[in-house]
Amino acid sequence: MIPTDGQAAAERAARESYGKLLAHLARRFRDLAAAEDALSEAFAAALVAWPSDGVPGNPEGWLFAAARRRLIDLARRAQTAARAEPALILLAEERDFQTMVSSPERPGPDERIPDERLGLMFACAHPALEPGVRTTLMLQTVIGLSAERIAPLYLSSPATIGQRLVRAKRKIREAGIPFAVPGPEDWAERLGAVLEAIYGAFGEGWSQDRGLAEEAIWLGRVLTGLAPEDPEVLGLLALMLHLEARRPARRTEAGAYVPLDEQDVGLWRGDMIAEAEAMLRRAAAMQRPGRFQLEAAIQSAHAVRIAARPVDWAAVAALYQALTAITGSPVAALNGAAATARHQGAAAGLAALEPLGDALSPYQPYWALTAHLLAEAGDRAGALHAYDEAIAREEDPAVRDFLQKKRTAVGGNVEG
Amino acid sequence: MKFAILVYETAGAFEAREAPEQRDAYWGAYTAFGGSLAQAGAITGGAALTPPGSATTLRSRGGALQVIDGPFADTKEQLGGFYLIEADSLDAALTLARQCPSVQEGMGSVEVRPLLAM
Numbered sequence: 273m274i275p276t277d278g279q280a281a282a283e284r285a286a287r288e289s290y291g292k293l294l295a296h297l298a299r300r301f302r303d304l305a306a307a308e309d310a311l312s313e314a315f316a317a318a319l320v321a322w323p324s325d326g327v328p329g330n331p332e333g334w335l336f337a338a339a340r341r342r343l344i345d346l347a348r349r350a351q352t353a354a355r356a357e358p359a360l361i362l363l364a365e366e367r368d369f370q371t372m373v374s375s376p377e378r379p380g381p382d383e384r385i386p387d388e389r390l391g392l393m394f395a396c397a398h399p400a401l402e403p404g405v406r407t408t409l410m411l412q413t414v415i416g417l418s419a420e421r422i423a424p425l426y427l428s429s430p431a432t433i434g435q436r437l438v439r440a441k442r443k444i445r446e447a448g449i450p451f452a453v454p455g456p457e458d459w460a461e462r463l464g465a466v467l468e469a470i471y472g473a474f475g476e477g478w479s480q481d482r483g484l485a486e487e488a489i490w491l492g493r494v495l496t497g498l499a500p501e502d503p504e505v506l507g508l509l510a511l512m513l514h515l516e517a518r519r520p521a522r523r524t525e526a527g528a529y530v531p532l533d534e535q536d537v538g539l540w541r542g543d544m545i546a547e548a549e550a551m552l553r554r555a556a557a558m559q560r561p562g563r564f565q566l567e568a569a570i571q572s573a574h575a576v577r578i579a580a581r582p583v584d585w586a587a588v589a590a591l592y593q594a595l596t597a598i599t600g601s602p603v604a605a606l607n608g609a610a611a612t613a614r615h616q617g618a619a620a621g622l623a624a625l626e627p628l629g630d631a632l633s634p635y636q637p638y639w640a641l642t643a644h645l646l647a648e649a650g651d652r653a654g655a656l657h658a659y660d661e662a663i664a665r666e667e668d669p670a671v672r673d674f675l676q677k678k679r680t681a682v683g684g685n686v687e688g
Numbered sequence: 689m690k691f692a693i694l695v696y697e698t699a700g701a702f703e704a705r706e707a708p709e710q711r712d713a714y715w716g717a718y719t720a721f722g723g724s725l726a727q728a729g730a731i732t733g734g735a736a737l738t739p740p741g742s743a744t745t746l747r748s749r750g751g752a753l754q755v756i757d758g759p760f761a762d763t764k765e766q767l768g769g770f771y772l773i774e775a776d777s778l779d780a781a782l783t784l785a786r787q788c789p790s791v792q793e794g795m796g797s798v799e800v801r802p803l804l805a806m
Contacts, residue, residue: 447802
């Protein structure tokens with residue numbers, strides 16, 4: 273069911289509020305799980321009270337007060353001294369809050385919830401948390417997605433995802449991970465982890481459409497709003513928008529796989545590409561290159577086809593070279609080899625591929641590219657063998673199909 | 689919050705404690721580290737330990753208590769000492785702990801763990 277504009281707006285507003293409220297509560301109480309429980313009880317109470325009493329003038333203030341009361345109750349009943357200390361802080365604030373003219377039922381118009389989601393995002397991507405859990409934590413806390421919604425992303429069960437989240441939140445509480453923005457010394461490295469976590473939500477399940485690309489882009493926009501001066505933040509959003517813009521062209525109506533250079537650019541979303549380009553220009557003006565800006569620039573180079581211009585393969589190859597230098601990623605080197613082949617021919621591409629065999633042997637695209645270039649260079653037997661290796665490593669049936677067709681086009685009746 | 693900074697050291701680091709050409713630098717570094725913790729008002733306790741060769745381990749196996757010569761596990765890095773500190777958050781504790789000499793390449797590692805509130 274496609275949400276109406278009104279519904280979409282309400283959902284966006286609910287997400288904004290949820291994330292901001294949770295960040296605000298979690299920062300003081302440092303117990304994410306307790307804050308989540310308190311907040312969901314507050315939302316439940318609102319669903320009962322507001323239809324009869326009317327929506328309060330400051331709904332977020334109402335929800336925050338309700339959740340905070342719940343957390344204070346929880347802390348009063350907590351056995352250990354360690355849990356009581358943050359509650360004492362909250363109690364003091366509650367006293368101050370009560371002495372204000374407003375009451376929790378009619379919170380004052382000035383009790384605005386500050387946006388502390390940046391601290392929440394940095395906590396979710398903290399180095400003390402194992403990398404595999406950071407994306408799920410961010411999706412649950414900043415957006416409010418349930419374990420049910422997240423589990424398909426990892427081909428896992430809600431129970432398994434739920435357990436990992438419980439462990440992570442316990443670690444945050446027990447180890448003293450703060451909900452704070454790091455200082456300049458650690459900023460670049462810690463931000464890198466946040467960006468990776470968001471990109472993880474985008475990339476996981478991308479080709480099989482089981483991903484959460486829309487949610488990842490939403491997180492990217494939130495981050496852009498909270499940290500607009502960092503070019504890598506803009507670079508990540510530009511990258512995701514570029515990739516998402518081409519989604520409608522990635523499959524035929526029948527579900528067959530369409531590689532990039534065969535896509536119908538008329539199906540690409542020009543509005544997303546335009547926004548991505550604007551982001552990238554803003555980032556480039558800051559003159560602090562980085563991994564995500566380079567990746568976005570590569571996608572930008574492909575996107576020129578929407579204006580009926582040919583791709584500048586020399587530029588793409590140079591960008592991949594810079595990316596490989598920064599990241600040391602063999603996948604980046606692989607894509608660079610493909611661009612080199614476009615620019616300088618199959619032999620040059622194969623030469624660029626040669627040192628990558630050890631690192632990339634399990635990776636289907638390595639074999640697919642090798643096969644393609646060998647076929648171009650006239651080595652049919654080698655190409656067939658490489659296509660076999662590629663097909664053996666590919667799980668997606670649509671992509672296997674595509675590779676099989678290419679193999680057939682090379683092979684004819686040759687046994688490989 | 690209260691944290692323990694557990695200092696793990698390589699065999700080379702333990703040797704540096706005594707070696708004539710290295711010991712001044714070694715103890716100087718630890719004196720400076722302890723000093724920086726004190727200056728930050730963070731330190732509440734701690735001690736250096738004698739090398740693992742002087743350790744004795746007790747454990748029960750098959751119903752009998754064993755007394756064994758040596759540290760509890762035969763690992764490349766061994767516990768060399770600990771500091772007890774107070775810090776607002778893990779990040780604050782890590783900022784202090786990362787200056788510990790055993791964090792340097794080849795010297796060992798540092799574990800930062802909160803104390804259990806009793």
